[in-house]
Amino acid sequence: MQKANLANLQCPIAQSLERVGEWWNILILREAFYGSSRFDEFQKELGIAPNMLTKRLNDLVLKGILDRIQYCEKPPRYEYKLTKVGEDFRPVLLAFLNWGNKHFAADGIAVKLIDRETGKTSRPILIDSVTGKPISAKSHAIVSGPAANEELRKKLKRD
Amino acid sequence: MQKANLANLQCPIAQSLERVGEWWNILILREAFYGSSRFDEFQKELGIAPNMLTKRLNDLVLKGILDRIQYCEKPPRYEYKLTKVGEDFRPVLLAFLNWGNKHFAADGIAVKLIDRETGKTSRPILIDSVTGKPISAKSHAIVSGPAANEELRKKLKRD
Numbered sequence: 001m002q003k004a005n006l007a008n009l010q011c012p013i014a015q016s017l018e019r020v021g022e023w024w025n026i027l028i029l030r031e032a033f034y035g036s037s038r039f040d041e042f043q044k045e046l047g048i049a050p051n052m053l054t055k056r057l058n059d060l061v062l063k064g065i066l067d068r069i070q071y072c073e074k075p076p077r078y079e080y081k082l083t084k085v086g087e088d089f090r091p092v093l094l095a096f097l098n099w100g101n102k103h104f105a106a107d108g109i110a111v112k113l114i115d116r117e118t119g120k121t122s123r124p125i126l127i128d129s130v131t132g133k134p135i136s137a138k139s140h141a142i143v144s145g146p147a148a149n150e151e152l153r154k155k156l157k158r159d
Numbered sequence: 160m161q162k163a164n165l166a167n168l169q170c171p172i173a174q175s176l177e178r179v180g181e182w183w184n185i186l187i188l189r190e191a192f193y194g195s196s197r198f199d200e201f202q203k204e205l206g207i208a209p210n211m212l213t214k215r216l217n218d219l220v221l222k223g224i225l226d227r228i229q230y231c232e233k234p235p236r237y238e239y240k241l242t243k244v245g246e247d248f249r250p251v252l253l254a255f256l257n258w259g260n261k262h263f264a265a266d267g268i269a270v271k272l273i274d275r276e277t278g279k280t281s282r283p284i285l286i287d288s289v290t291g292k293p294i295s296a297k298s299h300a301i302v303s304g305p306a307a308n309e310e311l312r313k314k315l316k317r318d
Contacts, residue, residue: 010269012259013189013252017182019263030172034301034314045314085262087296091285092254093172094294097301099251100171103244104178108306110169111315115290116300122287124294126250129282131274137249141275142193142256147267155193155204156270 010152019063020089024048024056026096029082029089032066037079065089094124169311178222179248183207183215185255188241188248191225196238224248253283 020026024046031045043053057080060066065086068078082089094113101109113122126135133139144156168174179185183205190204202212216239219225224245227237241248253272260268272281285294292298303315 011189012257012264012268012270013255014186014259015263016255016259017185022182023176026176027173030170088258088261090296091294092251092258094285095251095254096172096175098171099247100173100175102247104174105171105306109171109304110307110311111171111301112304113287113294113299114302115287115292116298118290120289122294122299123289124285125288126253126283127286128274129284130279131277131281133274135250135253135272135281135283137246139275140272140281142270143273145268145271147264148269152269 010147010149016092019065022056024052025060025065026093028053028056028060029065029086030093032080032082032086033090033093037081039078039080042080060086098124169306169308175251178224183211184219184224185252187212187215187219188224188245189252191239191241191245192249192252196240198237198239201239219245257283 020029027046028042031042034045036042036045039050039053039057042048042057043050046053048056057066057068061068061080064083066080067083068080071077071079097111097113101112113124114120115122127133128135128140142156144153148156179188186205187201190201193204195201195204198209198212198216201207201216202209205212207215216225216227220227220239223242225239226242227239230236230238256270256272260271272283273279274281286292287294287299301315303312307315
C-alpha cells in the first residue's frame with residue numbers, strides 16, 4: 001500500500017490490505033487454498049519470477065499468514081502452509097470469487113464453490129450470526145468502535 | 160495486477176482483482192461505502208494526490224464500478240456513486256473488515272458492523288443460501304465450472 005492517513009491506518013480494512021500487501025500475495029494465498037504448498041508449485045501455477053516469489057513467501061511468513069515447514073533435510077526443502085490467520089482469509093477470497101462470478105464471467109463459470117456432500121453449487125451470502133439476518137446496507141451499518149480515533153469517528157458519522 | 164498465466168485470467172478471483180486493480184481502488188470503494196461521493200471528499204479522506212485520484216476514479220468509472228454524475232453545471236462538478244457492480248463489492252470489504260478485526264486489532268476495535276435496528280455488533284459469517292449451512296473448508300470445495308479451460312481444470316482437481 002502507498003501512503004495513507006491516520007484514519008486509514010486504524011481502519012481494519014486498511015490493516016488487512018497492509019497484510020496482504022499486493023496482488024501477488026492474494027494470488028499466492030489463492031494457490032495455497034487451491035492446494036499448492038511447495039515453491040515450485042506456486043511458481044508453476046502463478047508464472048511468477050523466483051526472486052519475487054521468495055520475497056512474497058517470506059513476507060507472508062513474516063506476517064504470520066503462512067508457516068514455513070521443512071520437509072526435506074538434504075537438500076533443505078520447505079513447504080508453506082496456511083496458518084490460522086491465513087485460513088481465516090478464505091471468506092475474502094470467496095467474496096472475490098462471488099463478485100467475479102456475478103459480474104465478470106461473461107464466458108461462463110470457470111470456478112465455483114460446491115457443497116461437498118451434495119455436489120451442488122453453493123450461493124454464499126453473508127448473514128449476521130447473532131440474529132440470522134442477511135447483511136445488507138439497509139439492515140447493517142459500519143460504525144466506529146471504542147478504539148477509533150477522532151478522525152475515524154468523524155468519518156464514520158457521515159453514514 | 161502484474162503478469163498472470165491463462166489459468167489465472169480465467170479465475171474469477173483474478174478477474175475481480177483485475178477490476179479493482181490496486182489498493183487505491185479498494186480504498187476509494189471503501190470511502191464510497193463510508194459516504195464519500197465528491198472528488199474533494201475522496202481526496203481529504205485518503206490523502207491521495209489529485210492526479211492519482213483522477214486516474215483511479217476514471218478507471219473505476221470505465222470498469223462500471225462507479226457512476227460519474229454531474230451535480231453542478233457552472234463550474235462543472237461531478238460526484239461518484241457506486242453502480243450495482245460497485246454495491247456488490249460490499250461483501251469483499253466486509254470480509255476484509257472481519258479479517259482485520261479478528262487478527263490485527265491489537266489496540267481494540269476501531270470499526271465495526273452493527274445491526275441498524277438493535278445497534279448490536281454483528282458477527283458476519285458466510286452461509287450457503289441454498290442449504291443454510293455455514294461455509295467451511297470441510298463442507299465446501301472450490302471446483303472448476305463448465306467454462307474452465309484444461310489448465311484450470313487440472314489445477315482445481317488437486318483439492
